[in-house]
Amino acid sequence: MKKFLDEFKTFALKGNMMDMAVGVIIGTAFTGIVNSLTNNFINPILNFITGGARYNWPDIAGFISSFISALINFLIMAFVLFCLLKVINKITSIGKKEEAPSEKKCPYCQKEIDIKATRCPYCTSELKENA
Secondary structure: OHHHHHHHHHHHOOHHHHHHHHHHHHHHHHHHHHHHHHHHHHHHHHHHHHOOOOOOHHHHHHHHHHHHHHHHHHHHHHHHHHHHHHHHHHHHHOOOOOOOOOEEEOOOOOOEEEOOOOEOOOOOOEOOOOO
8 A cells, every 4th residue: 555655645746747737726726817807808908899788887887897806816726836845856856865056067168068078079178176
């Protein structure tokens, strides 16, 4: 059972799985903005143009406040998701060791070269030990 749970944790916290989950959640939240834009701006304008409805100022204020509410909901959702992912990334990075760099920059031509190189393959400059 422990092996199964470890495999599930590896699967669920894999980078592309998290990216897909974020995409689905943000896409769902963005759908609210699009629906609000359609229902509160485009449809009333079309109704007014075609003579289907007449609107007064309280109606227009209600349309605007509904759209702003949908926009604020999206921003809150994005912020909460951002904070949640920061925590998840911090937790998953615990215990991981950073790898030593395998490349360095040539001080003369600024190209990336192997860390063990004593001569730059691009500009053929001799490199000091501490470069």
